Amino acid sequence: MQGRGGLALLLAAAAVSGCATQDKPEPKAPPIRIDLDPYPSTYNRYPGAVTVIRGATIFDGEGGRIDNGTVVLSAGVIQAVGGADVPSPDGAYVIDGQGKYVTPGIIDNHSHLGDYPSPGVDSHSDGNEATSPVRPEVWAEHSVWPHDPGFSRALVNGGVTTFQVLPGSANLFGGRSVTLKNVPARTMQGMKFPGAPYGLKMACGENPKRNYGGKGQMPGTRMGNIALARATWIKAQAYKRKWDKYDREGGDVPERDLAMDTLRGVLAGQIIIHNHCYRADEMALMIDMSREFGYKIGTFHHAVESYKIADLLAREGICSSMWADWYGFKMESYDAIEENIPLVHNAGACAIVHSDDSNGIQRLYQEAAKALADGRRMGINVNDEVAFTWLSSNPARSLGIFDKTGSLKPGKMADVVLWNGNPFSNYTRPERVWIDGAQLYDANNPQRRPVSDFELGQPGEGDVK
């Protein structure tokens, strides 16, 4: 990743080369690198006490379970995870976890919090740049309102510690996503997950063709969707060739194109594809398109028909990010079934429970419970601790941050939830939540609860929400 100020250098270089063309050919100027991180994270973890939770049932987020377990958090990271024999460091704050459960923080890889914040008024509607079906140049982070009251609900009710904000699905290419830590901040950069790769939102199916076909503009059909996407990738390949050559050989700086920068990042394997796609047949088309142009699809989102091609998805190593039971609200969700998540899991493919909703993000653990039970009823016997991977390690992998969070392993970020019961229950709530070892929610302490700027002085400000 390049340092800051690259763009300024780039502009300066362009000016210089503009003059230089008047003279005799000179040795090619060395290439100027594009700054790949011009809006860098300024997130810094908040202080946390050395904390030990003892006697709880632990789901480690990778499928492991420890009864009567111990978790030690220190200096922002998981220090130790084990049984009752794990010692407490001197002076540690010890929490009795008897009858309670400890898990990694939940990760929602499909949210629009911040881009479609509450209140959902027109002035706040910043999630779809629905002015052209091809908008890879927009970045969801530039729409994030850091005072969205939804963040706090996701934290205290949902145990969500990390989430991906995606642009909407009006466009074939919706723009870049951003991964945020669920820590209130004055700026988006203050929430930005350090080192998380960018994603690119793509969409197939009804939404793009509905948004543009009605305006007499391409795409008006599913075949139009694919044709326009292919034409765009063809441009992206040419752009990448041009810039790769420049990066190798220097010389005249090629013209810069923000949209193509993003697609070049995808083709170079630096930006992860998050593809909104409901139907099995369309997912198969998207997979072929990715082969045609040489990129990899990371995750299909919504993916309500993944169960029809779970074998293909397992083979391709593509995750499916799904609801437990949303169905029928549009034609492409007509064949959604309640067993989709367990069927995908059972086929050996990567299953993720996602929300796409500011209410649903508060209940992802309950949604996982439904999917788990529906699977068991059809004979897919997944253990609770394995099902928790749908909420933690699998979405972390989908976002390219599994080396940093998403499971309770020593050295990882101390993103941890203590639940007041088994998390696969409608009766359970988070009791405490830590992010990077800082306790940011405590059900027993009204001071350990975020209140957004927007809600200050409003009725119900101090409520447990």
Next chain:
Amino acid sequence: MIRAGLLGLLLAATAVPAAAQTIAITNGIIAKGDGSDPEQGGTVVIRDGRIVAAGVGVSVPAGAQVIDARGKWVTPGIVAGFSRLGLAEVDLGAPGSDDTNAASGPFNAAIDVTPAINPLATTIAVSRADGITRAIVAPAIPRSIFAGQGAVIDTGADMNPVTSARRFQFVELGEAGAGAAGGSRASAHVLFRNALREAVELARSPTRIYSPDARRSEDVLLTRFDAAALVPVLQGRQYLLVHVERASDILQVLGLRREFPGLKLVLVGVTEGWMVAGDIAAAGVPVIASAVNDLPSSFEQLAATQSNVGRMHGAGVRVSIGLINDNDTRFMFAGRQYAGNLVALSRLPGATGLSWGEALKTITSAPAEAIGLGGDFGSLAPGRRGDVVIWSGDPLESSSAAETVFIDGVRQPLETHQSKLRDRYRTLERNTLPEAYRH
């Protein structure tokens, strides 16, 4: 073959069960839906489509068909407290299948949803399979504050879905009403008063409504049918469900009874109800609330908190829960999840929730009582309709499933489009014929 079987069941299941049929469900954990706690080892007896008795110590009548529910939970069927169930097969991009509103039609209050209810909608089958047996169904507003007349339906696999037609009029008097009235709440209230005054004129002289020489004042805004539809509202012969969220809007609605004392009000939505809970309780007006709305998702919901239902209940408000603009055509199964969440709140420091029995009541007898049908369905009290569900476990846990569903004493098929897709794609190995032959 399975298709033929389903059709057979469909034809066999009618609103009127076979005479003298007696069913006894024994040994279950029984929750009556009246607010009481569940009881271990009880019996529910259904005869001729109605509940005869339910509880511990109830004896099994001779000749009864006995269903052993040991280890299972038995409750009244779930009632969707506010919904648009049966009005839309698909919500988006399939307009022919959606009858929730008539945005470019000429009528409003006169609209009666009953002709639009499709008992064969997949949404009804999915709801039935999750233990929802009745639903309060409201139209959505067209270009007026008045949406029209809503019905109560059952989800039975038969062609007679309507339990009570034209049970209520539905009106929007919050943000949505303001929008329909041209842009302000003040305008919505004037529209409302004007409409009821037009109804007053018709009520004085019923021949003005339908007689060949029907005449009205020239100074009217509503069509004659719309004004006529408001006569029973004015006279208190039809419930008036009013959707409002903001505390001040709630008080404005309660105040309407000073001017129109006959109104039988039911408040719907009521996110900020906790702020004026004492007034709602004093007015004796029932509430069908959104259960766990906690986001200030609009400026009429700034005070949203999940403790709303619990606080209103604590203040003496008769509260039930519904799916107000919350996937109201199809996600009826969310009701019991929300009810479970209300129980969770009772265990959360600083929050206010409901006991388990009260939570179940919000999705069974309380919505029925809100519209004056508590004597007909919604609980396991003697004489109520034989709407009974046997669950695999605690019904307020979404992980539990409805295993057996009776509506009016008739056992229902629980197969759906979705369950058949599941069975088709249970395995993906290539067979001697394509998947389309697995049915």
